[in-house]
Amino acid sequence: MLIQGGTVLDPAQSLHAVRDVALAGGRVTAVAEHLTPAPGDEVIDARGLDVTPGLIDLHVHVFPGASHYGIEPDPHCLATGTTTVVDAGSAGALTFPAFRKYVIEVSQTRILPFLNIGATGMLSAEVGELEDVRFIDRGRALAMIEAHRDLIRGVKVRLSRELVGANVRVALSTALETAEAAGLPLMVHPGDTPIPLDDILRELRRGDVLTHCYHGREQGVLDERGRVRAQARRALDRGVNFDVGHGVGSFAFAVARAALAQELRPGTISSDLHVYNVIRPVFDLATTMSKFLALGLGLDDVVRATTEMPARAIGALGELGTLAPGAAADVTLLQFDSGDVEFADARGEKVKAAARLVPVRVVRNGVARPAGLQRPHVPPAPFSGRPR
Ligand SMILES: [Zn+2]
Structure with a gap:
């Protein structure tokens, strides 16, 4: 798998730059400015996204x-x-x-x-x-x-x-x-x-x-x-x-x-x-x-x-928590979404913000899946009292 053109954020390597990430055999195999997909590679277009270790x-x-x-x-x-x-x-x-x-x-x-x-x-x-x-x-x-x-x-x-x-x-x-x-x-x-x-x-x-x-x-x-x-x-x-x-x-x-x-x-x-x-x-x-x-x-x-x-x-840095070659092929793709949002803490205090991180894709052990926020951040419909 090749994850192309995203902004790789890997603080463990002090890396914050546009990079391609190659995965094979359940491992990260390379992180570089330009990697060419091999025949049969799954290519994920990550342009405009933040690419982090899982x-x-x-x-x-x-x-x-x-x-x-x-x-x-x-x-x-x-x-x-x-x-x-x-x-x-x-x-x-x-x-x-x-x-x-x-x-x-x-x-x-x-x-x-x-x-x-x-x-x-x-x-x-x-x-x-x-x-x-x-x-x-x-x-x-x-x-x-x-x-x-x-x-x-x-x-x-x-x-x-x-x-x-x-x-x-x-x-x-x-x-x-x-x-x-x-x-x-x-x-x-x-x-x-x-x-x-x-x-x-x-x-x-x-x-x-x-x-x-x-x-x-x-x-x-x-x-x-x-x-x-x-x-x-x-x-x-x-x-x-x-x-x-x-x-x-x-x-x-x-x-x-x-x-x-x-x-x-x-x-x-x-x-x-x-x-x-x-x-x-x-x-x-x-x-x-x-x-x-x-x-x-x-x-x-x-x-x-x-x-x-x-x-x-948890004593796992190197295996997890980084995209350094040899690490597990776990990757998260996030969108940095600008726009007014409001967050609440556990006591009900609300804070307004101008951006949020939205997961869009996740790779676990080399397998990519769609990802998203838990649910739309709108209040649920009031309980109708009728079983459905
Ligand atoms: Zn707990």
């Missing part, structure tokens, strides 16, 4: 039928231009084999999960996965990680009050010990935590992930005077990855704006796409990227935060 969403939930958050990965992720997703703890040690067999292995979207330290994973909307301390099981989690080393890229812990009950400290320490013993990063979900965020940040190591980093609930990155917490700054300096994880209650423009103004920038931009936000306000990763353009981040920075940086976070 987008990576570091935080989604794609275990439908088991986790109440679960969405189908292919129609919601691959079809919106995201070739790789990290499932952030939908499955735990008790449920991971089913996640692998019935979702990961049969999906076209590449799924690289973080294992929930709560052994059930995120099954129930009524009972938090860490409320019963018997499910916080380091041994069981480590055994599952060892059995699925080829897939599992990290450990996840959610520390909101309604999810941990009285177990917040044991949950955090067990998750950290497990990640440490496995040699993997820990992703922490904060927000309405029963302990101060500073106590969490202090524990995080280089490469660990603080997701929902611009949430607007209790215990966010800003102190009561709106300044970035000193512990957040220290964590950033030591290489903790601040991840967006937009979600349904975890992204506030006001917090992001204040944090960006104080140079607390996101390492990775992710959607936290799941059942409760896929219609609105998240829709897809490209829309989350567009929100950061609206907040003033540059296009290269936004692409870096959805290609190079998430690939680094």
